[in-house]
Amino acid sequence: MDSIISVSELKKTYIMGTTQVHALKSITLDIHKNEYVALMGPSGSGKSTLMNLLGCLDTPSAGDYILNGTNVSTMTDGALAEVRNKEIGFVFQTFNLLPRLTALENVALPLVYGGVSKSARLDRARDVLTQVGLGDRVDHKPNELSGGQRQRVAIARALVNDPSIILADEPTGNLDTKTSIEIMEIFEKIQSGGNTVILVTHEPDIADHAHRIIRLRDGLVESDKKNENVVRAADPTHRYNIK
Numbered sequence: 001m002d003s004i005i006s007v008s009e010l011k012k013t014y015i016m017g018t019t020q021v022h023a024l025k026s027i028t029l030d031i032h033k034n035e036y037v038a039l040m041g042p043s044g045s046g047k048s049t050l051m052n053l054l055g056c057l058d059t060p061s062a063g064d065y066i067l068n069g070t071n072v073s074t075m076t077d078g079a080l081a082e083v084r085n086k087e088i089g090f091v092f093q094t095f096n097l098l099p100r101l102t103a104l105e106n107v108a109l110p111l112v113y114g115g116v117s118k119s120a121r122l123d124r125a126r127d128v129l130t131q132v133g134l135g136d137r138v139d140h141k142p143n144e145l146s147g148g149q150r151q152r153v154a155i156a157r158a159l160v161n162d163p164s165i166i167l168a169d170e171p172t173g174n175l176d177t178k179t180s181i182e183i184m185e186i187f188e189k190i191q192s193g194g195n196t197v198i199l200v201t202h203e204p205d206i207a208d209h210a211h212r213i214i215r216l217r218d219g220l221v222e223s224d225k226k227n228e229n230v231v232r233a234a235d236p237t238h239r240y241n242i243k
Helices: 047-054 077-087 103-112 118-131 147-159 177-192
Strands: 003-016 019-032 036-040 062-067 088-092 165-169 196-200 212-217 220-226
Touching: 003 047, 019 047, 019 196, 019 220, 036 047, 036 177, 047 165, 047 196, 077 088, 088 147, 103 118, 103 147, 118 147, 147 165, 147 177, 165 177, 177 196
Parallel strands: 036 196, 036 212, 088 165, 165 196
Antiparallel strands: 003 019, 003 062, 212 220
């Protein structure tokens, strides 16, 4: 099986005044193409730091990070930004939508940086919004949408560049139980369609949707296990044709 992510002895140390904080002490792991992985751990375990490194939002203090065959651990910020835009779609707990833009404009935004023409951007954004069930909400602004609909817009924005990896940070943290299940259903369909999904969560019932659960503690991998009892929210025969 091909590794899309391979990290070796990854470390991250923050300097806070005269104190050194070892957020990641040494992480070695591989994530394969089309895997569905949950990263778990208590506050201070290092899971957010690892997510930032995997998402190319930060660089490690030591160690190697190979992303889709490219060593990104020593890249400049500009080069990392290009890799991020091409390889990774982000979904955040707080949605991070621009309030003055419509759903369509929010979703099309990442394509601006890729130099895609306006008409092509809007066509692609409309297509992805339709796939997440919001084809009739394209002209609505975030304050005209429910929390679940805003998260669907955020998911569509993450998918619009056709990334290799979807990285979701506590994507159901601001949602009720019913809406959370609907959002997890979307992630299942995305993974079924061929994407790699990495979910950062502290909620066991959300992690149970993943096929593999990696637990961190004190900046180290505490356990890395296949999930033998995957919870499914979706009809497995219904796949999103994201690619």
